Amino acid sequence: MDRKILLSELYKQSPDGWDIIVIGGGATGLGIALDAITRGYKTLLLEQSDFAKATSSRSTKLVHGGVRYLAKGDLLLVIEALHERGLMLKNAPHLTCDQEFVIPIYTLWDAFLYTVGLKFYDMLAGKLSLGKSYFIDREKTINRLPLLQSKGLKGGVVYHDGQFDDTRMAITLAKAFTDRGGVLLNYFMVTGLLKNENEKINGVIAKDVNSGVDINLNARLIINATGVFADDVIRMDNPASKPYIRPSQGVHIVLDKSFLNSESAIMIPKTDDGRVLFAIPWYDKVVVGTTDTPLDKISLEPVALESEISFILQTAQKYLIKPPKREDILCVFAGLRPLAANPDKPMATKEISRRHKIILSPSQLLTITGDKWTTYRLMAEEVINRAIEGGFLEKRRCVTSKLKLNISETDVSSTRLKIYDDHLGEIEQIISKNPELGEQFNNQLPYTRAEIIWICRNEMPLTLEDMMARRTRSLFLNARVSSEIAPEVAKIMAVELGFDEKWEHEQIKTYNKLVVNYL
Ligand SMILES: Cc1cc2nc3c(=O)[nH]c(=O)nc-3n(C[C@H](O)[C@H](O)[C@H](O)COP(=O)(O)OP(=O)(O)OC[C@H]3O[C@@H](n4cnc5c(N)ncnc54)[C@H](O)[C@@H]3O)c2cc1C
Numbered sequence: 001m002d003r004k005i006l007l008s009e010l011y012k013q014s015p016d017g018w019d020i021i022v023i024g025g026g027a028t029g030l031g032i033a034l035d036a037i038t039r040g041y042k043t044l045l046l047e048q049s050d051f052a053k054a055t056s057s058r059s060t061k062l063v064h065g066g067v068r069y070l071a072k073g074d075l076l077l078v079i080e081a082l083h084e085r086g087l088m089l090k091n092a093p094h095l096t097c098d099q100e101f102v103i104p105i106y107t108l109w110d111a112f113l114y115t116v117g118l119k120f121y122d123m124l125a126g127k128l129s130l131g132k133s134y135f136i137d138r139e140k141t142i143n144r145l146p147l148l149q150s151k152g153l154k155g156g157v158v159y160h161d162g163q164f165d166d167t168r169m170a171i172t173l174a175k176a177f178t179d180r181g182g183v184l185l186n187y188f189m190v191t192g193l194l195k196n197e198n199e200k201i202n203g204v205i206a207k208d209v210n211s212g213v214d215i216n217l218n219a220r221l222i223i224n225a226t227g228v229f230a231d232d233v234i235r236m237d238n239p240a241s242k243p244y245i246r247p248s249q250g251v252h253i254v255l256d257k258s259f260l261n262s263e264s265a266i267m268i269p270k271t272d273d274g275r276v277l278f279a280i281p282w283y284d285k286v287v288v289g290t291t292d293t294p295l296d297k298i299s300l301e302p303v304a305l306e307s308e309i310s311f312i313l314q315t316a317q318k319y320l321i322k323p324p325k326r327e328d329i330l331c332v333f334a335g336l337r338p339l340a341a342n343p344d345k346p347m348a349t350k351e352i353s354r355r356h357k358i359i360l361s362p363s364q365l366l367t368i369t370g371d372k373w374t375t376y377r378l379m380a381e382e383v384i385n386r387a388i389e390g391g392f393l394e395k396r397r398c399v400t401s402k403l404k405l406n407i408s409e410t411d412v413s414s415t416r417l418k419i420y421d422d423h424l425g426e427i428e429q430i431i432s433k434n435p436e437l438g439e440q441f442n443n444q445l446p447y448t449r450a451e452i453i454w455i456c457r458n459e460m461p462l463t464l465e466d467m468m469a470r471r472t473r474s475l476f477l478n479a480r481v482s483s484e485i486a487p488e489v490a491k492i493m494a495v496e497l498g499f500d501e502k503w504e505h506e507q508i509k510t511y512n513k514l515v516v517n518y519l
Helices: 003-013 027-038 067-071 075-091 108-128 138-144 166-179 227-237 306-319 376-389 416-433 449-458 464-471 479-497 501-518
Strands: 018-023 043-046 096-105 134-137 155-164 183-185 188-195 201-208 214-224 245-256 265-268 277-282 285-289 331-340 357-360 365-369 440-442 445-448
Touching: 003 183, 003 214, 018 027, 018 201, 027 043, 027 166, 027 365, 027 376, 043 188, 067 075, 067 108, 075 096, 075 108, 075 155, 075 376, 096 108, 096 138, 096 277, 108 134, 108 155, 134 138, 138 155, 155 166, 166 183, 166 464, 188 214, 188 227, 214 227, 214 376, 227 245, 227 331, 227 365, 245 306, 265 306, 277 306, 285 306, 331 501, 357 376, 365 376, 416 445, 416 449, 440 445, 440 479, 445 449, 445 479, 449 464, 449 479, 464 479, 464 501, 479 501
Parallel strands: 018 043, 018 214, 043 183, 096 265, 214 365
Antiparallel strands: 096 155, 134 155, 188 201, 201 214, 245 285, 245 331, 265 277, 277 285, 357 365
């Protein structure tokens, strides 16, 4: 992922045009780009901000079938997602893991309901099941979750789902794509669509956000994978189009691991607003969430409502012996679900099916939205198949179900560092030349200076925020501390990327403003 090389490819290849231009560099767009390049289509992906800047960095970090959707009877969604869960754990073992969950049980009816329900969930996973679910008594539940409120507790139901690091997965997809000759660029915004004399879309107008320069790019097929922003692109095609997207905000808080003190996660199946709440160990912290708040306005940087934070705290306080308070929150982050609704049928956001939708406009803009991170691969396969069925692309088989996203056959490390796969040696080489670079910035965040240097050289970060929020997870793990190490990180980035002191100061100022939203 070398931005200079990719930029020159963009200009070099443009006269012939591309087979496919994908708009949007979140889970969906990156998945589509990888599917397309592995089928041999010449593919370009454009992202207006950074990869996974929007919803794809703000998930609950679950690779899951969706126990909640089972309760709603959305079987197709659950079966598909369980299958994809299995593939993701097989194909990206360095970024995913099996996570044990315990549902605390307070009534005999719930014991019956969740034991049977979760057995069914296992069954639907078939050969790709991560392990059997089963009922455990009160004592075993307390052993697993020593900080769970035990008043009235009858036992627990244990089940398994997957867990991952969403932005590291996004960067891995981007790398896998460019390794195969794909071209992608962050900070390139699509501002308009080009049409031929038959009113069919055959290209995009894109703005290089840094230079302000516009470029026209042609392609046989344009895919709109812009998540909650999909309506904006649809309106570039047809200004009179009704809105398809019903955005719904979900908020998480991050706490110190001492609030859970367990390797097992808690799943509360029914909160006061009828949702589920998770408390999940993640990188030595605990992620707790989420909410479901319908919104009218969308933003690249959504902000948690105080009422959402209070709701999560109050629910967590009911279940945890050490009740978390506002000042215990290390980070609060908000994300927008790109729910795809029927524009003619209004309904509550929690009732809208999470399954993806593919929309082909009369002028041949292919839009895909909805669903989960977990199903990114399937969504990509289906949208490219749809393009083939529509005659926009010649027929070629999808190969991603067996596409390994890790290079190293052996598990290079059992620690956090396994996210770097077989590049870990390159980081170690940086450290061997200067051992000080192997030191962490401080003891509250795990990252070393050598990692920052390696990321600058290999993962296309352009801003301090790219580094703090998505290449490392500093912002999400501890917003305040991330702000403390920001000046030193900015200094290293400036040296590596060839920026001056003015850039450093501007980046720190902008970053500190952003951090306020995460506190
Ligand atoms: C609170 C919450 C929790 C979730 N938890 C989970 C979970 O645990 N597991 C799971 O599987 N799923 C989860 N999901 C769902 C999952 O995160 C989303 O389905 C997925 O990230 C959507 O990806 P996307 O690429 O469609 O959208 P996005 O990630 O929003 O990407 C769209 C991209 O398009 C770009 N873009 C927009 N307009 C333009 C333009 N004009 N030009 C260029 N680029 C443009 C945006 O900048 C953005 O980066 C969760 C969602 C939420 C909100």
